[in-house]
Amino acid sequence: MRTFRILLAKELRSFFLSPIAYVVLALVMLFNGVAFYASVRILQTAPSEGSLVTWTFNSPWFYLSYFTIFPLITMRLFSEEQKLGTIETLLTAPVRTTEMIFSKYVATVIFYCVLWLPSLLNFCVFQWITRGMTEIPTGQLIGSYTIVLTMGLFNIAIGCFASSLTKNQIVAAILSFSMILLHFLLGAFMLYLSGQNNQQFAELTSYFASIQHIKSFASGLIDTRPIIYYVSFTALVLSLTHQVLDFRRWKT
């Protein structure tokens, strides 16, 4: 536990002292700002179904940040250690591989949460400016941020996995981007198929269609099934990462 804390502190430190962190933060704030602005415009021009929250979390701008964040924040994790060779000094010190993986994973999750905090501010500021004239449903907010966090857990694990596979950060970023996109598209594709097919198939697809999860959570429906799905897959992918890093030691 002590080793984990030391490593976690070091990882957080290298996140918040690197310029990349602030570039990503600025980018995500920009995307979220645009998504928010677009939603406000939609609601302003015509009466429409859904609230500010549902519109914001279904906007293309939201997906843009969804797909760019993970490769950017995870590509460095293991690739850099392997490139510099510091993984050798790290793993010959009294440090377990699991401690190393968890410290990096948890630090990234913390940074990810920090990335999303400013977007919450958008809603608070808006409510404050309009003096409560607009309704921002708390349930929908909680739902949206819950799904953003749970999907984040899963996608960060994928990013860790991609980063453990290669010494090259660019390759790691492209790998994790592809895997995340593939998972997303697979869900979307199944959803499309289920639209044409029978009811049973539609129920099955609801387990891994990310787009459906975002929609239902953003409308305030907190469903435990996707949470279990993402968390258990996170565990699986992290254990795969562990295997890869240990296998590397067997091979190189």
Added chain:
Amino acid sequence: MIDVKNLTKRYVGRTAVDNISFQVGQGEIVGFLGPNGAGKTTTLRMLTSYLPPSSGTVSIAGFDVFRDSLKARKQIGYMPENVPLYEDMRVKEYLYFRAKLKGLSGKDMRERIGKVMDRCGVTDVRKKMISSLSKGYRQRVGLADTLVHAPQLLILDEPTNGLDPNQIRQVRELVKELGRDHTILISTHILPEVEATCDRVIIISEGKLRASDTPQNLVNRLRTAGTVSLEVKTDPAAATEKMKKVVGVRKVAKDSVSEDGWCRFTLRVEATCDVREELYNMAAANHWPLRELARHNATLEDVFVEVTQAEQV
């Protein structure tokens, strides 16, 4: 301190380390030599538990490096080749991070870090970013890291790689000094350094253990233990024939013939006998003008060449 038994590392289609066994006792300074690609780094990585062996065991201070890995690792200060460091940290910060990882804390840690920074000469750069350090300083930061938890055993993989002659001398002095209270296993290509500092030498080549002895014994054991160089004015072919007949001469090589008739020869001779007197007498008897006759003792370099290149013997 180190007990290696039948250590083997196989990669697909290639055996990097082939059934090596050796011991290193408490307080010894051991030089670990071998040509590039001989399996030195692989062996050291197995000793430090970074790579698992295909078969065989390693124990460090009584702890098996794979079953009691964390305990074994605490006994070792390991500096890998090319000294990997985190570029985005300051020197002091890095040493604090490493010291904490190795289980130090509080006042004890601060004192230790101050001490190793002084000892390795990095106190004046402690606030610099590691990325801005020169090669020599990086090496010293790496060394400070290996020393910080006062390990019993130091394993240094080419610590003088890429340093200038002054820095090499500094590292040598430091190693000598550290050898008083540490066991050291050091891999290097700089043989005079090994001769000057190490109690014992282990030579591996193509993954196999070729020799393990004190530098002096190795030199003495070498069959062609020395060379004699000779410069005379005569007909080279006849002289070669005559010199070959001298007892103790193994090989005669003609190095050069100058325009005014001086011939230079290098003779490989047995370790035990001195052939210079006989050569002088021969030159005198044949009326060969002689202007140089010198004996060169074998060095560790000769041992290295002989042991690692079988066809040279």
